[in-house]
Amino acid sequence: MLPRRRARVGRTGGAEKKRATRMPDYTVMNQLLYEGKAPEVQAMTQQAIDDGITPQEVLSRGLIAGMSVVGEDFKHNRLYVPEVLIAARAMKAAMTVLKPLLSASSDDSDRRCTIIMGTVKGDLHDIGKNLVCMMAEGAGFTIVDIGVDQSAHAFIQAVNEHNAKIVGMSALLTTTMPYMQTVIEALESDEMSHIKICIGGAPVSQMFADEIGADGYAGDASSAVDLFKSFDDQFAMSS
Numbered sequence: 001m002l003p004r005r006r007a008r009v010g011r012t013g014g015a016e017k018k019r020a021t022r023m024p025d026y027t028v029m030n031q032l033l034y035e036g037k038a039p040e041v042q043a044m045t046q047q048a049i050d051d052g053i054t055p056q057e058v059l060s061r062g063l064i065a066g067m068s069v070v071g072e073d074f075k076h077n078r079l080y081v082p083e084v085l086i087a088a089r090a091m092k093a094a095m096t097v098l099k100p101l102l103s104a105s106s107d108d109s110d111r112r113c114t115i116i117m118g119t120v121k122g123d124l125h126d127i128g129k130n131l132v133c134m135m136a137e138g139a140g141f142t143i144v145d146i147g148v149d150q151s152a153h154a155f156i157q158a159v160n161e162h163n164a165k166i167v168g169m170s171a172l173l174t175t176t177m178p179y180m181q182t183v184i185e186a187l188e189s190d191e192m193s194h195i196k197i198c199i200g201g202a203p204v205s206q207m208f209a210d211e212i213g214a215d216g217y218a219g220d221a222s223s224a225v226d227l228f229k230s231f232d233d234q235f236a237m238s239s
């Protein structure tokens with residue numbers, strides 16, 4: 001359980017005081033997320049945005065920071081699946097506020113290629129994948145999110161159907177990450193080795209990506225967008 005702390009009291013003057021009153025109390029926000037209070041977390045997220053805080057800051061200090069405490073307590077059996085699900089639901093509620101802001105593309109002429117995103121078979125975690133989708137959409141990519149627990153066949157079908165150039169796979173479990181290799185091998189045997197394959201998720205690493213023959217690895221959503229951009233720039237140069 002996160003320690004309950006008293007709300008910060010601003011004792012500064014002038015502009016600093018103004019900023020202090022506008023800053024969300026991230027400790028409270030982390031605690032509300034931990035307790036799975038979806039309406040409250042969503043309202044605090046909306047308030048922070050209305051007060052001019054960037055969506056990236058609210059996401060990392062308010063939501064991801066809270067979720068990492070949930071993860072730690074889950075790991076040490078201080079929290080169980082139902083509580084984690086409730087916290088995840090609160091995070092998702094807050095993300096509905098951030099999604100349009102993270103996905104808002106500045107200019108349609110910036111449109112980039114189509115990416116198939118999914119969480120691999122056996123794995124139901126989708127918060128990180130959804131964040132990658134939102135941020136990539138914001139960078140001008142067309143995202144086809146095929147969801148969680150997806151087979152190699154589903155990835156291949158989506159690539160064909162949407163004429164995609166990149167596949168992004170997410171895995172959060174050490175037991176499901178090997179399935180990424182199954183997808184890569186299936187794409188290769190279907191003569192799709194020109195498709196760039198990017199992987200991510202907490203247990204995944206650059207070393208694992210190299211081992212299974214993925215084209216790229218990203219540790220977080222913004223690195224994923226940089227990776228997608230580098231591949232898209234290569235496509236533009238070679239066409």
Ligand code: B1M
Nearest residue numbers: 071075123124125126127128170173174200201202220221
């Ligand atoms: Co689960 N879970 N979970 N879980 N869960 C973990 C992953 C775990 C590490 C918790 C722990 O023990 N500390 C552990 C895995 C241990 C392991 O494999 N070694 C675990 C376990 C064991 C399980 C179950 C087996 C528990 C059980 O049933 N006994 C079970 C499995 C269910 C299944 O999938 N078949 C399970 C279930 C669940 C819930 C359903 C309750 C829920 C998921 C809800 C949902 O996603 N809709 C859940 C949650 C919430 C977590 C933790 C607490 C949080 C994950 C999360 O959302 N993080 C997690 C602990 C942890 O990770 N610290 C845990 C926030 C998110 C923003 O980060 O997903 O890492 P992340 O995404 C990042 C980057 O990784 C990267 O960018 C994202 C944004 O920066 N990224 C990509 C992710 N995907 C990418 C794809 C890309 C690029 C970058 O493509 C190019």
